[in-house]
Amino acid sequence: MLRFIAWLGLVGSLIAAVTIAKIHRDPGSIVVDWRVVKEPPIEVRVESPSRGRIARKITAPGVVEPVEEVKIGSQMLGRVVAVNVKEGDVVKASDVLVKLDDTDSNARLLSSQARFDRLRAAITQAEDDLAKANRDEAQHGRLAGRGYSTPTELADARTHVHKAEAALQMSRRELLESEALKTISLEEVKRTEIRAPIDGVVAGLSVRVGEVVIAGTMNLPGTIMMTITDPTRMRVSADVEESDIPLVQPGQASHVYLQSDGRTAFEGVVEKITAKGRKSGESVGFETQVRVDHPPPSLRAGMSATVEIEVSRTADALGVPSHAVVHRRRKDLPNTPAVRAWAERNTRSPGERARDAESRYVKVAFVVEGGVARARPVELGLTDEFRVEILAGVTAGEQVVVAPFRALDQLTDGQSVHVVSDAEDSL
Known part of the structure; x- marks a missing residue:
């Protein structure tokens, strides 16, 4: 019995010595497993980080609207006598859309034309009167030189010249006024024909x-009879959240998805961003106009759409699937050099307790090393809907656990894993 106890003590001493030596070599690698029966390895799928294009995108809801849209109204009061178009008609610029009653307008035009003609005749008469007055003045001047005309008669002749000149000047000014009134009357007649200002669709x-x-005035809106829109130039007025708006710039490439067809994307470009946001509930949005290049006939004003704006990208990023990066509490991770390095980069904020710092979440990727999953803190760059850029923590060629999702959710550092291929997984 004494010999058995001596042997048991010797074996315990050897185990303690080996453990102490291993702790000195790698303090964070010792995990004591007290389980009597070890759990079988978890089956996982892995993928090596690869280089490729990753683009960061933001999305925003919006409404399709034409770039050029004209509301058609009347510039005068009038009764509609003809409507030459119907909803959806394609029109060209200067096509007559609506005809108003022109009876009064034509009457005013005829009246102004008659007055204009009368004043032109009056000018001719005034010119003849002035010519006669000039002749009479000249004759009285000759007679006065011979003593056959008195100074009074000569003065009267000169007065008649001045009166004739004044009458002619007045007639000419009245003719200018009449010509302006005739132009106004002619323009009024033209306004009875309401024409399309642009090419488009009714x-x-x-x-x-x-x-x-x-007709509309400053305080009273006029009658809007229709709208002409140009379907060849369309845009989306999107409402971008205030947290995303610093990333958006004019000229950025975009894709537009209609609510009626979420699978088809139309290419577009950011054109304009409003300087002032609008508050809606608890959020603030900024109107961002995205021009749609080559809009198809199916794209119509008023449609609901989603805009996807590419705000940044890199063509040669080392990335892994986005779901391969998971979160773990600092206290649940081993004290490895990588974890200690993360803790040094992410120091406690002023006033934060050590216990709270240990409860922080760390972004990690699990790397398979010798059949065991190891948690690696990672630094991330750009992210799209499928992949995330790895700036530090994992290198190309390493095996990163990417599936299944349930295993990733429950995986812990040091857990045994069995790597399966896609073919094995399908079986």
Whole structure:
């Protein structure tokens, strides 16, 4: 019995010596496993970090609208006698859309034309009167030189010249005024024909024959009869959140997805960002206009859309699938050099307790080393919907655990794993 106890003590001493030596070599590598029956290795799939293009994108809801849209109204009060278009018609610039009653306008034009003609005749008469007055003055001047005309008669002749000149000048000014009134009357007649200002499509037609339309003023909006939109130039007015707006710049490439067809993307470019945001509930958004290049006929104003803006990208990033990076508390990780380095880079904030610092979450990727999963703190760069850039923590060629999701969620440092291929996983 004494010999058995002596042998047991010798074996215990040897185990203690080996353990102490290993602790000196790698303090964070000792994990005591008190389990009597070890759990079988977890089956995982791995992937080596690879280089490729990663683009960071933000999304925002928006509404499709035409770049050029003109609301058609009347510049005068009038009754509609003809509507030459219907909803959805394609029109060209200068096409007559609506005709107003022109009876009064034509009458005013005829009246102004008659007055203009009368004043032109009056000018001709005034010119003849001035010519006669000049002749009479000259004759009285000759007669006065011979003593056959008195000074009074000569003065009267000169007065008649001045009166004739004044009458002619007045007639000419009245003719200018009449010409302006005639131009106004002619323009009024033209306004009875409401024409398309641009090429486009008729939308929102709201006028009918027999209705009376009014012109808009500063305090009273006029009648809007229809809208002409240009379907060849479309854009999306998107509402970008204030947290994302610092990343958005004019000229950035974008993709537009319609709510009616979320699989088809239309290419676009950021054109304009408003300087002032609008508050909606608890959030603030900034209107961002995205021009759609080569809009198809199916793209119509008023459609709901989602804009995806590429705010940054790198063509040669070392990346892994986004779901391969998980979060673990600092206190649940071993005291390895990599974890200690992370703790040095992320020092405690003023006033933060040591216990709170140990509860911080660390972004880690699990790397398979000798059949065991090791948690590596990682530094991340750009992220897209599929991959994330690894700046530090994992190198190319290492085996990073990427699946299954349940295993990644429960995986701990030092846990035994069995790497399976896609073919084995399908079996």
